Amino acid sequence: MNESNSLFSQAKKLCVRAWFVGARIDARELERGETLSVSPLTIRAGERGYAFLFRFGVAVFVELNVVEEANFVKQLEPFIQGKMTDPETEETDIKIAPELSERVDMEGTLILHQATLERLQVVANVLAKSVVLAHYENRVAGVFDRIERFAEHLRSNSSPARPNDLLREIGDVLLIQARTVGRVEVTEKPEITWDEPELDRLYERLAVEYELRERDLALSRKLELISTTAETYLELLQNRQSIRVEWYIVSLIVIEIVLILYELFVQ
Structure with a gap:
């Protein structure tokens, strides 16, 4: 270099x-x-x-x-x-x-x-990761608001969210995880720093300054909470639907029995 x-x-x-x-x-x-x-x-x-x-x-x-x-x-x-x-x-x-x-x-x-190519590449790498984190932090904040409304519906026993809405939230979470972990690799150091101690120190300073690891960890925890909440709520909705179906079946059986008895007594 x-x-x-x-x-x-x-x-x-x-x-x-x-x-x-x-x-x-x-x-x-x-x-x-x-x-x-x-x-x-x-x-x-x-x-x-x-x-x-x-x-x-x-x-x-x-x-x-x-x-x-x-x-x-x-x-x-x-x-x-x-x-x-x-x-x-x-x-x-x-x-x-x-x-x-x-x-x-x-x-x-x-x-x-100095404004060498290598130093600017390190700066660009940190800033690129930071802007991706900022985007998904804002996006996750919106998802949190929707998840909170789901919880309010559950507590008040009011009309719950549709299963498709919850599936969309889970899909968003999986997509964010795939992009931040699989593509961006926020916690990974760029290749240029591997054999250059001075660039490695610069990257570490900037990573700490922009709190890359802390923000990535916080984002991961929020995504995990959103995923768990959505999955739990979806399971409750499915249980409610199962109970409703069971009542429908019981009602049909009762109606059928009443009809049979009616026919017997009428004859």
Whole structure:
């Protein structure tokens, strides 16, 4: 790794913004163009910036203005699966200061020694995971509200939710788990840090600052609670339906007996 190879040798401050654009970015076609790296896919973008593309649906831009970012995302649409209608975004500023320790300061600005490709890849990786977590944290909050209403119905013995609604909630939970664990791998370190202690330390600092592991654990616990609650409620609904069917059967038997007795006495 060549530490002196800074992508922005004259810059003292950079803007980084992550877009969660869809469920997946198929970058195979994009890899055929001019690329700086393939893990994540790193290409030049805008007038003087760069784009870091992650297969789990996130594009991270460095030194692109809002118009350049929107245009890039527009051009990216043919390669996006499950496109977000309202993409989640997250941004931070980077200050280049070789004399300071690499960290996030009190104002939320990330301090780096140099804006090398490898360091920016680490930053992009953390920010990409953070924006995915933010999206699903908001989504899970909405599911929690619906689950709470289900519980209120159960407590008040009012009209329960339809089984299809509960099955949809369980499906949402399984989908979130599959995407965050299987695709994003929030708790896993990027490959670039494996053989580079300095990059590994930088990643660890940022992971702690953005609370990636804590947020992933909290999200997993909420998903587990939602899944358990929905499954329990669905089971109760099925039991109620079974009891109702049993009463229908008993009623039919009683009616049949009454008819038989009526016929016997009438004759």
